[in-house]
Amino acid sequence: MVIAFYVLSFLAIFSAIMVVTSARPIVSGLYLLLCFVAVAGLYVTLSAPFVAAMQLIVYSGAIIVLILFVIMLLNQHTELDKKRSKWVTGLSTLAAIVIGWGVYFTFISSKIVMAHDKMSPIGGMKGNVEQLADVLFSRYFVPFEIISILLIAAMISAVFISKKRL
Amino acid sequence: MIPLIDYLILSAVLFTIGIVGILIRRNIITIFMSIEIVLNSVNLSFVAFSRYLGNVDGQIVVFFILAVAAAEAAVGLALVVAWFKLKESIQVDDMKLLKG
Numbered sequence: 001m002v003i004a005f006y007v008l009s010f011l012a013i014f015s016a017i018m019v020v021t022s023a024r025p026i027v028s029g030l031y032l033l034l035c036f037v038a039v040a041g042l043y044v045t046l047s048a049p050f051v052a053a054m055q056l057i058v059y060s061g062a063i064i065v066l067i068l069f070v071i072m073l074l075n076q077h078t079e080l081d082k083k084r085s086k087w088v089t090g091l092s093t094l095a096a097i098v099i100g101w102g103v104y105f106t107f108i109s110s111k112i113v114m115a116h117d118k119m120s121p122i123g124g125m126k127g128n129v130e131q132l133a134d135v136l137f138s139r140y141f142v143p144f145e146i147i148s149i150l151l152i153a154a155m156i157s158a159v160f161i162s163k164k165r166l
Numbered sequence: 167m168i169p170l171i172d173y174l175i176l177s178a179v180l181f182t183i184g185i186v187g188i189l190i191r192r193n194i195i196t197i198f199m200s201i202e203i204v205l206n207s208v209n210l211s212f213v214a215f216s217r218y219l220g221n222v223d224g225q226i227v228v229f230f231i232l233a234v235a236a237a238e239a240a241v242g243l244a245l246v247v248a249w250f251k252l253k254e255s256i257q258v259d260d261m262k263l264l265k266g
Binding site for chain 2 (some may be wrong): 019
C-alpha cells in the first residue's frame with residue numbers, strides 16, 4: 001500500500017506538471033486524464049471506493065470527454081507565440097509557489113494534522129457505500145436536492161448559451 | 167502506514183501546480199484544466215481527512231464538489247464555444263471587450 005501511494009502520487013504530480021507545461025491542448029487533456037485516474041487510485045488507497053468510482057465516472061468519463069470534444073470542435077491545436085514577457089511568467093510562478101508554501105507551512109505547523117499518523121479504525125472498504133448513503137440521505141438531504149436543481153440550471157444555461165443567436 | 171501529512175503534502179503540491187497553470191497559461195482551455203487540478207487536490211485532502219478522522223462527511227463534501235465541477239465544466243465550455251464563435255480566438259489576452 002505504501003508502494004501504491006508513492007507510485008500513484010508520482011504519476012499524479014508528473015501528469016499535472018505535463019498538463020501545465022505541454023504546448024498542445026490535446027496533450028494536456030490526455031495527461032489530465034492520467035492525473036484523474038491516479039487520484040482515483042489514491043482514493044482507493046484511502047479506502048473510499050465510492051468516491052473513486054465517482055471520480056472515474058464523472059471526471060475521467062464526462063468532463064475529460066467534454067474538454068476533448070471542445071478542443072476538437074475549436075480546432076486550435078497549438079498555442080500562439082508568447083506575447084507576455086518572461087518577467088510576468090517568472091513572477092507568477094514565484095507567487096504560486098509562495099501560495100503553495102503557505103498551504104504546506106499551515107499543514108506542517110498544525111498539531112492535529114501531525115498527530116494523525118494512522119488511519120482511523122472506523123470506516124474502511126467494507127460498508128463504505130452504506131455509511132455514505134446513511135449520512136447523505138439524513139443529514140445532507142436538503143443540499144442533495146439543491147444539487148439536482150443546480151445541475152438542471154447548468155444544463156439549461158449551457159444549452160441556451162450555445163444557441164446560435166443570444 | 168502512511169501518515170496523514172503525506173497525503174496533505176501531495177495535495178499541496180497538486181494545488182501549487184494548478185495555481186501555476188492558472189497564472190502562466192493563456193489558452194483558456196488549459197486554464198480550465200488547471201482549475202480541475204486544483205479542485206482535485208482539494209478533494210484529495212477532504213478524503214484524506216475523512217479517512218484519518220474516521221468521519222464520512224468529507225466524502226459527502228467531495229460528492230457535492232464533483233456535482234459542482236460537472237456543472238462548471240458544462241457552463242464554462244459553453245461560454246468558451248460562444249466566445250470562439252464571436253472572436254475566433256481562445257486566448258485570454260484577447261478577452262478585453264470591457265476594457266474601455
